[in-house]
Every structure is written in structure tokens, then in C-alpha cells.
Amino acid sequence: MTDTGTITQPETGYTETRKRSDKRQEFLSDVIITAFEGGIGYWSDRVEYKWWSPTLDGGTAEHLYGQPNAYGVICDTESGLYYTVDVDKVAAAIKRIIDGDIDGGLHESIRKTIEFANTHNDAGEIDAGDADCIVQVACFGEVVYG
Numbered sequence: 566m567t568d569t570g571t572i573t574q575p576e577t578g579y580t581e582t583r584k585r586s587d588k589r590q591e592f593l594s595d596v597i598i599t600a601f602e603g604g605i606g607y608w609s610d611r612v613e614y615k616w617w618s619p620t621l622d623g624g625t626a627e628h629l630y631g632q633p634n635a636y637g638v639i640c641d642t643e644s645g646l647y648y649t650v651d652v653d654k655v656a657a658a659i660k661r662i663i664d665g666d667i668d669g670g671l672h673e674s675i676r677k678t679i680e681f682a683n684t685h686n687d688a689g690e691i692d693a694g695d696a697d698c699i700v701q702v703a704c705f706g707e708v709v710y711g
Contacts, residue, residue, distance in 0.1 A: 585652075588686045590632040593652040594618070595688030596659075596696050597635035600650070604697035608710040609639040612647065641704070648704040658703035659683050670708030671698055 585593075594616060601614045614637035617624035628634040636651040661667055663680045675698055682690035691699075694711075701708045 584630050585632070586686075587632050590634065590652065591618070592682075592686040592688050593655050594633040594635040596655050596691055596699055597637065597650060597652065599688065599691055599693055600696035600700040601635070601637055601639075604693035604695075605639065605700050608643065609641055609648075612638040612640055614638075639700075639704070650700055650703055654703040655699055658699050661702055661706075662699065667702055668707045671702075 598616055601611060614635075615624070615626035616633075616635040617626035617628045618633040619631055626634045626636060634652065636649070638647055638649050640647050659679060662671065662676055663683060665676070675695055678690060678695055679699065682688060682695075697711070698708050701710060
């Protein structure tokens, strides 16, 4: 699945932001919500966490084009380092997982589940453990914990 978002051409430094489909943006946001509300608490502390959806009350995340959004900052409790997690980083992590561009630590069944969910933009297929793996790849480039 091709993702859109911020696109930069390294040769020229030109940057362009393209609108993702609402369904794609919702999928990526839901992965973050799943991770922050259930998948990453055993190795990180939430420092900041915001979400917004046009169909739900109470969200406070900034958003573009009236699309769902989620983002946050976490602290790795082992290293003390801080990481920002947003839809662009999650999209890049999912691509790396599907492409097999990470070192070990990820069972093939998890990769296949993430690939299926990504292809169908169906975050209902992503459980807390899957979302945890995605966020770890977004933060560390690999699955470090569990």
C-alpha cells in the first residue's frame, strides 16, 4: 500500500505534504491509540498523548483536513530516552516491517497480521502486541522488548 504524507526530495530539499485518505489516516491513528492505551506500557512511560476523531468527542490532537489523528511522546524506562510517535513514523515503521527491513525480534505471523491490516486499512486486526511492535520499530528501528 502506498502511503502519503510528507514527501521530501533529498536532492533538492523540496518538501510537500499530501493528504492521506481519511481511512488511511484513521488506520494509522488507531494503531497509535492501541499502542498508547495498551501495548507499550511495560517498557515506556507516556509523557504526552493526544488523539482526535471527527466521530468521537473528547479528543484534543491537532489535525489537518478534519481527519483523525493521534500522536504522543514516550520515555523508554530503561534508557531514559524520549521518542515522539506520530502517524508519519508509524506509516514508515509499518512499511519497514512489511518490507522485512528490520533485524530479528519479529515473528513472521506478526508481520503477516500487520501486512493484512495495512493492506485493508483495518486497525481492528492490530492487537496491543502488534501495535507495540510497530511503535518499537518507529522508535528504535527494531523490536527491542518482548
